[in-house]
Amino acid sequence: MRRRSLLLATLAAPAIARTAGGLPGGTATVVCGFAAGGIGDALSRLVAEAARDRRGAPVIVENRPGNGGAIATERVSRAAPDGLTIVLGSPSALLVLPHQGNVGYDPVAGLTPLGQLIAQPLPVYVRADSPLADWRGAIAFARANPGRFTWGTAGSRSFAEIVVEKAFEQERVETTSVPFRGGAEAVQALLGGHVMAVASTDYGPLLRQDAVRLLAETGPNPVPGHPGVPTFRALGYPLSPPAGYGFLGPARMAPEAAAWWEALLGDIGGSPVLPAFAERYVGVAAPEDAAGYARIIREGHAGFGRALRPG
Secondary structure, three states: OHHHHHHHHHHHHHHHHHHOOOOOOOOEEEEEOOOOOOHHHHHHHHHHHHHHHHHOOOEEEEEOOOHHHHHHHHHHHOOOOOOOEEEEEOHHHHHHHHHOOOOOOOOOOOEEEEEEEEEOOOEEEEEOOOOOOOHHHHHHHHHHOOOOOEEEEOOOOOHHHHHHHHHHHHHOOOOEEEEOOOHHHHHHHHHOOOOOEEEOOOOHHHHHOOOEEEEEEOOOOOEOOEOOOOEHHHHOOOOOOOOEEEEEEEOOOOHHHHHHHHHHHHHHHOOOHHHHHHHHOOOEEEEEOHHHHHHHHHHHHHHHHHHHOOO
C-alpha cells in the first residue's frame, strides 16, 4: 500500500496548484457499487488514494454492493452536488438497468460524467480443471443438459447477465443464471464449485494463477494476450459491447468540483499507474475525458435500449 501511495504522489504533486480549491473541506467519498475484492473496488481505491494524496484531506471508499451498481449510483445521484461524493460508473447501472425498471436516476441527464479510466474485458470463464475446454463445448453441454449449465454474474439483470443471456437465446439453449452481489462473490462460488462458469471482469488475478480458463469474450475485442478466445462479436451474437469504468457525480455538480475530479482522472489516465493497474487485471487503459465518457454512456444506453426493446 505504501509503495502505491508513492507512485500516486508522483502524479498528484504537479497538479496541486491548478486544482487547489476545487472541492470544499471535509471527507470526500468514492462510492463503489460492488463488494471489496474485485476490479471495481480496486479502481475506486486507486482513485480515492490519488485524491487523498492531492487534497491532503480524507477520501474514503464506501462499498454499496447490489443491483449491478444501481444502488450506489442512486445514492450518488441524490447527493449534494458539491463534489464530495462520486461513484464508480458501472456499465450495468448506466446502460442496462434503467431499461429494466425505475432505478431512481436518469443515467444520461441525472449524473455528471467525470472521466473514464479502464476498458475491461468481460469474459465467460470456468475453473482450470473444468471439463469444458472451450465455448463450443459449453454450448454443447448446455444443449444436451437443459438448465444444468450454471453461470454466475456480478448482479441480477446486470450488463453481463443481459449480454450472455442474449447469446444463449440465439444458441437456443436453456441455462441457469445465478446473480451475486458482486464479482468477488461470483468468483468464490466458481472456485467453490457452486456454479460452472462466471461472466465478470474479475478474472485477471485468477488467470495469472492459471486458476481459470477463458471460454469467450463478451466484448468486441479479444482479451489481451488471448487472441484464440472468441469474441461475441465474431460469434455473431446480438450484443457485444465494451465494458468501461469511469466516475460520475450528481447532476448539476459544481463546475469547479467537476473540473477538479476531471483533472485528477486525467492525470491518472496519463500516468504509468493506469497501464500497470490495467495489466494486473488483464484490462486496457482507456482514458476518456468527461465529454468522451458522456458520449460513451449516451451511446451505450441507447444501444441497449434498442436491443432490449420488445419485438
